[in-house]
Amino acid sequence: MEMLEEHRCFEGWQQRWRHDSTVLNCTMTFSIFLPPHYSATPPPVLYWLSGLTCNDENFTTKAGAQRVAAELGIVLVMPDTSPRGDDVADAEGYDLGKGAGFYLNATEQPWAAHYRMYDYLRDELPALIQSQFKVSDRCAISGHSMGGHGALIMALKNPGRYTSVSAFAPIVNPIQVPWGQKAFRAYLGDDAQQWREWDSCALMLESNETDAIPTLIDQGDNDQFLADQLQPARLAEVARQKSWPLTLRIQSGYDHSYFFIAAFIEDHLRFHAQHLLK
Ligand SMILES: N[C@@H](CCC(=O)N[C@@H](CS)C(=O)NCC(=O)O)C(=O)O
DSSP: OEEEEEEEETTEEEEEEEEEETTTTEEEEEEEEEOTTTTTSOOOEEEEEOOTTOOTHHHHHHSOOHHHHHHHTOEEEEOOSSOOSTTSOOOSSTTSBTTBOTTSBOOSTTTTTTOBHHHIIIIIHHHHHHHHSOOOSOEEEEEETHHHHHHHHHHHHSTTTEEEEEEESOOOOGGGSHHHHHHHHHHHOSOHHHHGGGOHHHHHHTOOGGGOOOEEEEEETTOTTIIIIIOTHHHHHHHHHHTOOEEEEEETTOOSSHHHHHHHHHHHHHHHHHHHTO
8 A cells, every 4th residue: 555645634634545456456546534643542434435527536625524524533535436547448428437436346348347346345445444544443434426326325235334324415316317327237237127236215125124324415406417317305205115214405505516515514424423433
């Protein structure tokens, strides 16, 4: 592992690291925020998954999460959104290929060789964080848009792993919307039955009562993708049917950008802290 950057930030440290990923079969970069005094008591970790076109730096530089993470004593880990490098398959559009890994394991060519973001986030990255930094094993997960989808499926597919999950403008029902259908067809093939494995609405519908964890979703009502791609009310309806503890907040006037995330990230950090620091 090689440190690329380090900056003092709110008495803690913002760092950027490069490592060779066995799972993704390429070199990956992630960012991490270490709160002050983090070596005294191992702090819990909040994983943040970003949206289409992003890497680890969008959240790091735009969300302004470090002040409250420092106050609460939470480590923030920001992975990239896809495998990277010259050997890695890519596509023309911003919504497939590099920057658009959709946090799943691809089964189709040419993607299957590297696009295994689900396994990377489930196994390799947490093991690396545990071995290289002094952190506790308590963790939570959050994300934006494609990353909101990622956070929700990570939580739904791994009961007991995360104390809580939250999302900003998540793609909750990818199998029913253009972004998800395009990506899932490419990565997973034409059999739409296989896609359900990676769809929050489908996964929640099939979840057990004991799997439920506190869930917070914020959605701006001026988000240009709300009607065509996001529609968080679909997940809220499944949550109602399943008595899943989901709070969906519609935020008036907010769009899809990091200005929206910056406005509400403090609420999400405090929400996760209630569960992480118990
Ligand atoms: N209008 C964008 C669509 C992609 C987009 O809005 N990406 C969101 C996540 S889905 C984002 O966070 N972009 C990067 C940023 O705002 O820093 C494009 O065509 O590139």
